[in-house]
Structure formats: C-alpha cells, structure tokens
Amino acid sequence: MIPSTLLAIDAGGTKTDLLWAQPDGRVLAHVQGQGINIASKPPGAWQEALEALFRQAGVDRETVHVVCAGAAGYTLPDRRALFEHLLQQMLPGARVLVLADYAIALEGATGGNPGVLVIAGTGSIACGRDREGKLMRVGGWGYLLGDEGSGFWIGREAIRAVLAATEGWGEQTRLYEMLSETLGSADCGEWLSALYRTQNPQSLLAQLAPHVTEAAEQGDTPAQRILLHAADHLAGLVTRLTQHLHLPEDFPVCTVGGVWQSQAVLRRFHQQLGERLLHWQGEVKPPMYSPVEGALLIAQRMMWA
Template sequence: MNARKAFVGVDGGGTKTRAVVVAETGELIADIVTEGSNVNHFGWERAQAVLGELFAQIRAACPSGSWMSSLFFGLAGVDRPEERTKMREWILEQWPGAFVGVENDTLPALVGGSGETEGIVLIGGTGSIAFGINDRGEKCRVGGWGYLIGDEGSGYNIGKDAYSAVLKSFDGRGPQTLLTGKILAYYGLQDPTALIPLVYSNGFTREQVAAVTRFVFEAAREGDEVSLTLLSRAADELGELVRTMLTRMSFVKQRVPVVLTGGLFHEGSPLIGMVQGRLSGRADVVRSEQPPVVGAVLLAHKQTGTAPGEHWEQTLSGIK
C-alpha cells in the first residue's frame, strides 16, 4: 500500500502555535493548538521544545502509512535570514526527506487572507507589523520592533494608553472616560491608584495589557471620546505602516491587496474602516476571513511545485 502524502502548515506566535495537517486528497487530518513559540519571547530552547511536542502530536494524529511530504512554518521571531536558516535546519533534522519552508508569520497571513503571494499584510494584535512581497519576490517589513521601541498602533499600545487615560482622568489632567469604570470593574478595583501594583507586578504580561483594548472598543461604541481618540491614533499608526510600504516597494498591480489580520481587526471592528480610510486608492483592503495557518498549509503545498486537489478548497474554508 502506497503511503499517503500529507502537508503541514504551522503558524507560531507569542500566545499560541497552531498546526494544520491536510492529506493530498484534501482530507483534514489534524488541527492542533499548543503554546507560543516566538523565539524572541521565549528563546530557542523553549521554542524548539514547543515545536518538538507539536511534532509528536502531529505524528500521533497521522494515520499509519501517511508520509509527510511538505511542511511550511510561519513563525514570529525568525525575521533575519540566519534565524530562518537555523530553524529550517533543525526542522529538517526532525523531518528528513520532507520539503521544509520557514518564514516569519506574516507571509502565511497574506496568503491565507488574499490567496495571493503578492501584496501587503498588516497584522494588528498584541504587536503590530506590516509585511510586503512583490511579483519579483522582493520582501519588505515595516514596524514590528517590539513593545519597548515600536509596535505603534498595537493592542499593547492601545491598552497602555487606556491605563494612562484612566490615571490622567483621576489626576484631573484628562477628561472623564467610560474606561475608568470598565477597567476598574474588570479587575475588581475600587480606585485607579490600585492599578499601579497590578500592572507593575511580576508576571503581568504584554498580552494582559493588550486585553483591555476590548473595553476601548466597547466604550468607543458607546460614544466615549477618549476611546475614539485612542482608536483614531492607532489607525493613524497602522495606516502609516502600509503607506510606508507602498512607498518603499514596487508593485506591478495598480491595486495592491492589503490583508488585515490579528485581534484588532475582529469582525465589526471600527479599526477596519478607520485604517481603510487612511490608505490611498492603490490599497485594496480586505479583512482576512481565514487564519494564517491556512496560508501556511497552502504554502506547504506550493513549495512542492504542485497544485492542491479540488477537495482542498472545501476543507480549508472550514478552518476558522
């Protein structure tokens, strides 16, 4: 009996790592989620340990006789060529004989959102970054320099500014805002000054700071001027990432696909329209309806030089 070919797409970030395994016939073999694998956040040893456990789960999920033909990894934190080479060589040791591709996590987001490998992807989550690739395969990134020196317009920055707005209002340096009641109620606090020991405590993460953006969206829908200002400022920064990309890169297409992905661009997010309004007529802005892991598994198939079968579209459309 001939072994069935299988294709793996992996999307690895700071919060979670997700792998999808699809058979050559289009059958979904596995959809696995585990811990984050961002090398910059956790270091190589931790990231490889997470991926090693993921590989064990993939092998356990694959039916007897399945052969891993191709794997594509979109991993946050492997931005430089030497980092991608190091990761790829290690993965090849785990999967000898397979095609292996490694890029940062932006390329799968572009492919998953637009179905194309030419365009721009704007990621707005805990962090922020824009990534572009043109028809000649030239690549460019703008932003994504981390929460201490970059990530403008990100969930972390919005969350940090939300805390600041509450404390400025408490001081009398800023206007009253609905964020005060919402954030204090969320943490079960009576006084804004109690935020200080909370946010400066050991173990208080960037993701926890970014989590309060939900209240900024909520208060903005209720007409809170402070929250509307925070979102407008974020839209300015996010739009600037894309405008800079359009200036720096040469695209053949008159209208360049710009895929919005990440938690800030959830369904119904006002940031979608706000960012779109800040971009030129060259930008064809779409919100990604599929997760980046779908783009990763499509890239896994593409790097073998073959096209997916007719049943793949139905399978991938069901992955959310």
C-alpha cells in the same frame, strides 16, 4: 511507489496548526495542538508537540517531500536555526523551509497574490508582497518598543488617559470607571502595581482594549481619540509598505486581529488609506485563507520549483 506528500505548519504562540496534504493540495489531515513558541519554550517541548501532531494526523514521514513552517518568534536567529534543524532531523527526506509567522499569514491572506496584511491583535505588524515577489514587513517590534495601534497599545493609552485625568491635566473620561471595574480597583496606584507585577503586561493591557471601543461608542472623547490614533498608526504601516513595494492599484489590504472588531478603527483606517494612497482602488477585507493554508500554498510552489 511511495507517494509524495506535503506538510504545512503554523507554529504559533498559543496553538500549532498542521496540514498534511497531497501535492495537488488535497488535505489528508488537519490537526491542531499546543503552541510552539520558539522564542520562549525549550526545543524539547517543540519536538514533543510536533510528535503529538504527527501521530494525531497519522503522517507517514517517509512520504513527506516538502515542509513549510511559519514560526512565531522568527526574529531570533538562533531559535529559528534550531527549529529548522529539528524539523530536518524529524523528516530527513524532506526539503524544509521555515518562515516568519506573518509570511505564511500573508500568503494565506492574499492567496499568494500581491497585497498587504495588517495584523492588529495584542501586537501590531504589517507585511506585503509585490508583483516581483518582494516581501517586506514593518512594525511588529513588540510592546517594549511600540506596537502602535495594537490591542496592547490601545489598552495602554486607555490607562494613560485615566492617569492624565487623575493628575489633573487630562480630560475626564468614563474609561476610569470601566477600567476600575475590570481591574477590580478604583486606585490607579494599584493598577500600576498589578501591571508591573504581571508576567505578561501586554496581555493585561490588550484585555482593556474592548472597553475603549465601548467607551468610544458611548461618546467618550478620549476613547474616540485613542481609536482614531490607533487607526492612523495602522494606516501608517500600510503607507510605509507601499513606498517600497510595487503593488498593483487594486491590491487588497487584509485585516486580522481583535482590534478590527472596532467599527471606529475600521472606518478611520479605510478613510486614511483613501487619503494616503492616491491611486489605490483595492478593498479592505478579511483573509482569503488561513496562515497554515498559506504555508501549504508555499509548500506546493516548492514542490514544483
């Protein structure tokens, strides 16, 4: 008799995680390979990356009954359908489910329980699931439309603070010296030039965010203000979710991403949640499991559904 197995995939922008497991969750193999960004890379590259991961993990494709994959770039309907189609072709005998990357991350973060996940890395997004299983996300609109409170946004506000000071109407800030050093120039015109010439302005700006934390710790008022605003925006995402989800009073708020390394952001975020969510008695804490483990939890539920 051929045994049944499960596949869980976290197809991220920079790396892809794959778990091959038994229906009870026992892991047969956990491998990691290059990113499958369904938004930007061609489908041929997705297939190559998956074939490599299947080989590396020694996946016996005939045994796979369920695949659950989370994909970055999920908001693009065409791309999402192509990715699902590709997985189905590679695993003809399996039930295939493709979800957004944040959906599997949420599942892992709360271990499948009701709760909220706030991701603040280069971008920002929050999602939550309530007791009825209703899933909702807010934010995650990308750097052209906001991504308030993200690393990109913090870096952008840092440059804006320096430009305001340069134009003579903003407060003086030590961010000017810090950013000059990082960007290799003391000329703001050259900063703009570098920013508008780079392929990934959001990454360039996100790299500046740690300097804002540093400046804030040194007592720089504009830097402190930026971090408080970032935390307020992130707390705002949670507030919006709670207005539309039926969450228990002690629901966890899980945090993921580099922005949370700032104690100032974390402190203000906590304080803001306390003020905005009247009866909330939960905790702010790190995720329980990883996103790919979240995908595995979902695959397990599909197995028995």
